[in-house]
Amino acid sequence: MTAAELIRKKREGEALSPDEIHFLISGYVQGTIPEYQMSAFLMAAFFRGMNAEETVAFTHEMLHSGEVVDLSSIPGMKVDKHSTGGVGDKISLPLAPVVAACGVPVPMISGRGLGHTGGTLDKLESIPGFNTALSISEYKKVIAETGVVMIGQTKEIAPADKKMYALRDVTATVECVPLIAGSIMSKKLAEGIDALVLDIKTGRGAFMQEYDRAAGLAQTLVGIGTKFGKETIGFITDMSEPLGYAIGNWNEVMESVDCLRGKEVPDIMELTCTLGGAMVMLGKKASSLQEGIERCKEAVKSGAAYEKFLQMVKRQGGDIGFIEHPERYPVSKFSRTVTAQESGFVTAIDSLALGLTSVQLGAGRMKVDDTIDPKAGILLAKKTGDAVEQGEPLATFFTDKKGIFDSAAERIAAAFTIGNVPPKRTPLILSQVDKNGVKKWEG
């Protein structure tokens, strides 16, 4: 068996055996198979795909390239959520404490933002003092103590994925469902979870804009989870407009805090309680999804979820003074409010454009080594369906960069489409996916 033979096999559209996948990935991790053979293989896989067996074998190799955390000493079913990412997608922040407050431990290893989508780690780190760089043993200690922990990927977790993702990024081989699925699932399976809930985004601001591609990814992810013995439920959700009103790291923390304190931001609460309901059900603290959803709502209402959030922030070194007194937080040098040029109804908000503008303001990264301004971002004043009068605010943006001021205002104004009739209401949650397939979400 040689790497060139296996590249040729994939190139010709044949499936590789688990042994062959092992040969390739372990050889790549050990350095006996060079980058240039792996990148040719990845491009062949981009064109030819991988079947379910290959994808599971691929995930297995990535997973076992590092440590698989053992949380079996912690009582109960440990359940995490993964989102494929979107604009304003701060759902992990309210979700993890809500689910933990329902008695289901949530061990969460998250990533940083790149491109137009934000990352949970960057949001957490906008809280002064919050430490996401825990060791595996600290991670285990925190989850045992508080029932929730949120950290970044450590060097022990799926090192093959880290090496391979860096290669995919520079060889135009990122957008390939089995590779994406293997990358996501190897990291999640390494966390020590017993079950998993997935939020697969579709629409303008999502990584996979077309519904069918998102559904294909969802089924692949659920298939892998199931194959590894972890019950996995996915939701395909709409990312046409930003989630909630806040975009930007500290903005999103504060919006999450507001929700945990009882503020009714409809899309955030719907998504948090639906994903959370599924997690509570998988964690055996509810006998149905509907019961799980109710338990989540109660955890918010009772204040237990907010208490859990504060406990987690404190336990990971964060200064809750800024959470309780946000007026102490530093303020951006510049801000401007963008107003409507005409009266009517907001019929669409281009989340991709707002995500990219937010990066331009300093809230995100186009390259992995860009630095982030936690204060920068956008606060929407209107959402899709809202009536608006000419001259009324559409959004306010915050930045320390002066030069980009006018262009950002223009881009934000252009992201709002205003029409004469109210748009048809479209659902936020489109479908539910489990091992039996995809079914339309009935709410």
Place this chain on the structure above:
Amino acid sequence: MTAAELIRKKREGEALSPDEIHFLISGYVQGTIPEYQMSAFLMAAFFRGMNAEETVAFTHEMLHSGEVVDLSSIPGMKVDKHSTGGVGDKISLPLAPVVAACGVPVPMISGRGLGHTGGTLDKLESIPGFNTALSISEYKKVIAETGVVMIGQTKEIAPADKKMYALRDVTATVECVPLIAGSIMSKKLAEGIDALVLDIKTGRGAFMQEYDRAAGLAQTLVGIGTKFGKETIGFITDMSEPLGYAIGNWNEVMESVDCLRGKEVPDIMELTCTLGGAMVMLGKKASSLQEGIERCKEAVKSGAAYEKFLQMVKRQGGDIGFIEHPERYPVSKFSRTVTAQESGFVTAIDSLALGLTSVQLGAGRMKVDDTIDPKAGILLAKKTGDAVEQGEPLATFFTDKKGIFDSAAERIAAAFTIGNVPPKRTPLILSQVDKNGVKKWEG
């Protein structure tokens, strides 16, 4: 412009501009674009192809990565031939002196054998003393003095191709028409030629077994030659059975010598005089292909071609004593004659199987650093269409390796198909290709 963007562009099926091709190839040669990006690009090009403009730009970059030899000080049109390679394809050996004897200078830079096909350099080097490693200045001197020179690729000629071919070889990206075409033509255009004749093989023993793929390659090659201002004529020829009776380096030299001395081996002479006729015509020493063919036949008949061959061998350091007294040449330790198991007619001879067996006997390489036994090989006793009696010899093979003796005999016997009725005679030369397209060869 980044390499990743260009890889993505090709991956999505878009054509790259000449500037973009220049950025990629020059960056790769200079080392600013790493192997792993180039291999991903090559695999994307395998799936998406390259159009005529891209292929010309690619060839241009490969060609100008090194020295383009200037032979303008030598009078007359310099014409070379390239064959895509086959089993028993020793045609360059009689062809170059035949054409040179007709007054057309032949500057030829050849390659070594790899896999089931032999290489002209290995054949020449089986002549004791023959030096194929001339410098560019010696190369120019020899062609000026003798009208013919046959050397190996020097480090000055298309170094980008050498680097890229090594990468393609280990990343399963060899079999891609525009890449093959760019590789062939960049080396040929660097030789200092004014015109070129191509022999594109098809059938069982060829690199491109299917006629349509061979025709596609032929048209691409002719298109590139034409674009670079060099009149180019291609012939698509059959490689179902080996050419002539001899396979193996010294065997093939001696068969070539026999032909130059007037022995009538039909397929070798037909191909030599047809390719040669086209070269003589392109070299302006005949006003039609038919006249060129007649001039080649005369050059053999008069002994001028054989004299030219001896002159070339001597000039490049070869010992013509072995040519004139082949009984002095070393003999293989072992030989065996394979006989027919039944009577009938030879209906097919599997050239691929014989090529691979010949490598096993020591006559070729499976890896570039394998060493070659110049004596090893196979001499056929029968060709397709011949009648054969049970027990009559089909072929004799020669080797210094004892262990493979029985398996080689079996493989050779199995390569002959014997039937009850004589097979339909199929033409050796199938089509002629020029800038106006492909037309059936009428002989």
